[in-house]
Amino acid sequence: MSDAIHSNKGLNIMGRPSIFTQAITDEICSRMAEGESLRSICRDDTMPALGTVFRWVANDKAFREQYEAAMAQRAEALFEELFEIADESCDDTYVDENGNTKTNAEVIARSRLRVDVRKWALSKMLPKKYGDKQEIDLNVTDALAERLARAKLRNDAAVKRSGPDTSALAGTPAERLETAVATAEATAGEATIDTLAERLARARKRNE
Numbered sequence: 001m002s003d004a005i006h007s008n009k010g011l012n013i014m015g016r017p018s019i020f021t022q023a024i025t026d027e028i029c030s031r032m033a034e035g036e037s038l039r040s041i042c043r044d045d046t047m048p049a050l051g052t053v054f055r056w057v058a059n060d061k062a063f064r065e066q067y068e069a070a071m072a073q074r075a076e077a078l079f080e081e082l083f084e085i086a087d088e089s090c091d092d093t094y095v096d097e098n099g100n101t102k103t104n105a106e107v108i109a110r111s112r113l114r115v116d117v118r119k120w121a122l123s124k125m126l127p128k129k130y131g132d133k134q135e136i137d138l139n140v141t142d143a144l145a146e147r148l149a150r151a152k153l154r155n156d157a158a159v160k161r162s163g164p165d166t167s168a169l170a171g172t173p174a175e176r177l178e179t180a181v182a183t184a185e186a187t188a189g190e191a192t193i194d195t196l197a198e199r200l201a202r203a204r205k206r207n208e
Contacts, residue, residue, distance in 0.1 A: 017048045020056055025063050028053065029070035035077030075125040078118045085114050 017024055024047070031041050042050040057064050091107045122130035 016045065016052070018052055020060065020063075024048065025056070025066065029066050032067075032070040033073035033077070035074055035081065037074075071125060075122055075130070078122055078125075079130070082115055082118055085111050085118075 028038070028041055028047065032038060038053060039050060041047050042053060048056075057067050088111070092104055093101050094104050096102050119130075123132060
């Protein structure tokens with residue numbers, strides 16, 4: 001724990017805890033893991049202010065890791081809530097003054113909003129798992145990048161002789177990456193490109 005965190009003595013003006021303790025952070029993370037938002041937790045008079053928790057997260061590596069793990073668990077709790085909200089139908093209809101069963105459009109719209117907000121939050125909290133787009137990891141080693149650069153130079157020279165090849169522009173991201181692998185293998189003529197091939201395999205798996 002940094003000196004900046006430990007420098008706070010006693011309680012703040014509102015009487016909230018301001019000294020970092022493992023007991024407090026454990027409770028915060030436990031409640032978050034069960035689906036409660038940090039803002040809701042910090043409304044509790046026995047909990048530190050929101051700004052205090054953010055400062056602890058910024059200044060303490062161990063707590064930051066604990067907090068991030070709790071956020072991931074909270075995302076999973078929100079995911080489970082989607083099914084509960086969607087399956088809840090007891091208030092979807094009502095009986096009017098004439099005894100006719102009517103659809104409660106307001107309740108249904110509210111449920112739809114609750115689902116949409118949680119889906120949006122999930123896409124931001126765990127984008128690799130719940131995001132709308134699965135991004136392909138194209139990080140490569142310096143050595144592989146150098147080989148691909150040399151392959152590009154050879155391809156550029158071939159284009160000048162025979163015209164551009166636009167086939168690599170077609171298809172899905174995974175297919176374009178596969179084309180890049182094939183091109184590099186055909187033109188580099190050096191060591192194998194296992195790293196890029198492994199990333200292609202992962203890209204295919206994400207798109208299945």
